[in-house]
Amino acid sequence: MKINGLYKSFGTKIVVNDVSFTIPKGKVTALIGPNGAGKSTVLNMITRLIARDAGRILIDDKDLADYQSHDLAKRLAILTQTNHITMKLTVRELVAFGRFPHAGSRLGQADWAKVDEAIAYMEMSEFSSRFIDELSGGQRQRAYIAMVLAQDTEYVFLDEPTNNLDIYHSSNMMKLCRKFSDELGKTVILVLHEINFAACYSDYIGAFKDGALYQFDTVDKVMTAETLKALYQVDFQIQQLNGKPVSLYY
Ligand SMILES: Nc1ncnc2c1ncn2[C@@H]1O[C@H](COP(=O)(O)OP(=O)(O)OP(=O)(O)O)[C@@H](O)[C@H]1O
Numbered sequence: 001m002k003i004n005g006l007y008k009s010f011g012t013k014i015v016v017n018d019v020s021f022t023i024p025k026g027k028v029t030a031l032i033g034p035n036g037a038g039k040s041t042v043l044n045m046i047t048r049l050i051a052r053d054a055g056r057i058l059i060d061d062k063d064l065a066d067y068q069s070h071d072l073a074k075r076l077a078i079l080t081q082t083n084h085i086t087m088k089l090t091v092r093e094l095v096a097f098g099r100f101p102h103a104g105s106r107l108g109q110a111d112w113a114k115v116d117e118a119i120a121y122m123e124m125s126e127f128s129s130r131f132i133d134e135l136s137g138g139q140r141q142r143a144y145i146a147m148v149l150a151q152d153t154e155y156v157f158l159d160e161p162t163n164n165l166d167i168y169h170s171s172n173m174m175k176l177c178r179k180f181s182d183e184l185g186k187t188v189i190l191v192l193h194e195i196n197f198a199a200c201y202s203d204y205i206g207a208f209k210d211g212a213l214y215q216f217d218t219v220d221k222v223m224t225a226e227t228l229k230a231l232y233q234v235d236f237q238i239q240q241l242n243g244k245p246v247s248l249y250y
Contacts, residue, residue, distance in 0.1 A: 001046065001155070001187070006055035008041050016041050017211040019055070028181045028188045030198035032222075033208030033231055039191045040081060040159055042208070046189075047078040047157050059155075073101035076155035077148045081163070085132065091143045092128045095119055098150030118149035121176070123169075137164035145173065156180055159191045170194070174201040199223045200244045207231055220245060 001023040008016035016038045023029055031039045044050040046057050048064050057064040059075065067075075077098070085094070095118055099111040107115070119128055122142040132140055141164045148156060158177070162170035174197050180186040181203070192198045198205055198219070205222040207214045209231050215222050223245035228236040237248040 002056070002058040003042075003046060004056040004058075006042065006045060006057070007053045008038075008045060008050075009053055015211050016045070019211075019213045021206055021213060021216045023187060023189055024204055025187050026181055026185045027203040028177050028190070028201060029204040029206060030190050030192045030202040031206045031208060032192055032195055032198050033214070037208035037231075038211040039208050043078070043157055043159055043189070043191055044080070047076055048072065049078065049080065070101055073151070073153075075153055076157060077151040077153040078157040079144055079148045079159060079161060081159045089132055090129050091119065091124055091132060091135070091146070092116075094132055094143055095146045095150050098147040098152075101151065114152060115150050118146040119143075121149055122146040123172075138166060138169055141165060142169065145176075153186070155187045155189070157189045160193065161190060162192070162194060162197065170197070177201060195223070195228065196246050199246060223247065 003022070004020045006016055006019040007014065019042060031043065033039055041050070045052045046064070059067070064072070092115060095115045096107055098118065099107050099114060103111045119125055122145055124139070124142050124146055127135060127139055127143070132143055135143065141161070145158070145161060148158070161173050165173055177188045177190060178201050180188050190202070202219060204217065205219055206216045207222055207227060214231060215227055223238055225236045225238055228234070228247060234249050238245050239248065240246070
């Protein structure tokens with residue numbers, strides 16, 4: 001996916017300012033940066049959830065705007081920060097929506113197998129017939145991620161997927177992103193606030209500040225005390241842990 005000269009304003013405020021980068025195929029890319037830096041707005045534009053004011057977004061050299069919705073839904077899946085479903089749905093029914101781009105409303109045996117596989121992946125089998133509005137925040141988050149998994153797309157976009165997850169489930173979530181890339185060849189793009197998760201589990205980091213892309217590079221190049229201080233105005237120490245740069249801050 002190639003992004004070139006992306007702009008977005010809300011009213012008179014430019015919130016995404018001339019952003020260009022290429023998302024490496026089959027790799028995990030984390031988008032980091034302070035609150036309000038424009039990460040979600042970029043994610044929403046590159047998944048066509050919101051319109052861009054200017055710029056080009058190409059998947060395999062075809063502009064995102066030229067894709068039919070049902071074709072796009074077979075290629076990319078997104079988990080946004082705000083999921084509000086007011087219908088009374090069980091986990092299994094929710095996850096089944098992930099198969100809609102492939103099967104419409106008539107799911108076959110193979111689709112249900114994918115649904116159950118995704119539920120099992122997210123360790124949600126015991127909650128399969130529970131209503132989503134009766135789950136804890138973290139359980140609900142895992143149900144939504146199972147829906148994204150069931151969609152089985154080449155591109156997977158996740159906006160703060162570790163929200164609400166405890167340490168066990170959030171590190172599992174990150175391992176799952178690695179698996180998507182290493183074992184299934186998927187291209188994973190995440191918005192993350194936990195920079196050490198970004199450092200340990202992603203291949204590339206896009207660092208945003210004030211609506212602009214401050215730096216886009218490999219993990220080692222972005223995880224420096226200078227870059228992180230410039231982003232967050234906090235002092236950092238970077239240490240190597242099992243070959244990964246880990247940041248300390250308080
Ligand atoms: N629908 C909207 N209407 C007006 N302003 C908006 C809208 N959506 C986002 N913004 C503004 O755009 C800017 C970028 O927001 P965005 O959600 O992209 O930031 P972010 O980097 O994802 O932040 P966070 O880490 O807090 O989630 C913010 O100043 C925000 O207030």
